[in-house]
Amino acid sequence: MMRWTVHSEETLYQDKWVHLLTADVELPDGRHLDHRLIRTSAAGAGLVVVEDDKVLLIWRHRFITDTYGWEIPLGSIEPGEDPATAAAREAEEETGWKPHGPIEPLLYTQPSPGLMGSEHYLFRANAATYTGPPSDDFESDKVDWVPLGDVYDLIRDRQITAGTTLNALLMVLANTR
Structure with a gap:
């Protein structure tokens, strides 16, 4: 399976509209990425x-x-x-x-x-x-x-x-x- 595993997430910035995070993500081959992600407040x-x-x-x-x-x-x-x-x-x-x-x-x-x-x-x-x-x-x-x-x-x-x-x-x- 090619599923990525998230080991941790840390907030970089958050307000009422957007949540910016950094995530420690492990790829299927064992390598780790310091990935950024955004979550929005509402659909x-x-x-x-x-x-x-x-x-x-x-x-x-x-x-x-x-x-x-x-x-x-x-x-x-x-x-x-x-x-x-x-x-x-x-x-x-x-x-x-x-x-x-x-x-x-x-x-x-x-x-x-x-x-x-x-x-x-x-x-x-x-x-x-x-x-x-x-x-x-x-x-x-x-x-x-x-x-x-x-x-x-x-x-x-x-x-x-x-x-x-x-x-x-x-x-x-x-x-x-």
């Missing part, structure tokens, strides 16, 4: 809203990579909150569109399991109603309904690069063929 929930062959996306800047790109609405699940409810709440807060009808599970993903313990629960809805400007207006420069047929080109042109968004949109496209 995330995201929603892909597809209506009339268009997907609801936000165009946003990510300061860490200093890049812009299209993303699905995604945010933290509040304590005691159901992931589907969190996904719908985040979608409305970030886009101003309230999903309605069934909110179906789409996929579960761990964005970077070699570095962090982060979980994303993703859902799909097939309708939404505009309720007004996004309450989280700091999240994006614009909100738009993007044709599903444009998604492959946007990925190729590096306008969609966020891993969770890629997973979600490619799953939607795979299920529409």
Whole structure:
């Protein structure tokens, strides 16, 4: 078996959002690594809203990579909150569109399991109603309904690069063929 064994973990930094640790990890061949890992405080929930062959996306800047790109609405699940409810709440807060009808599970993903313990629960809805400007207006420069047929080109042109968004949109496209 190729299982790595964790002998110890030590906190390097922790706040309400992130927990950075160092771990003494033994590889299957007996070598040890001083590995870093990140644990996030809450799981995330995201929603892909597809209506009339268009997907609801936000165009946003990510300061860490200093890049812009299209993303699905995604945010933290509040304590005691159901992931589907969190996904719908985040979608409305970030886009101003309230999903309605069934909110179906789409996929579960761990964005970077070699570095962090982060979980994303993703859902799909097939309708939404505009309720007004996004309450989280700091999240994006614009909100738009993007044709599903444009998604492959946007990925190729590096306008969609966020891993969770890629997973979600490619799953939607795979299920529409």
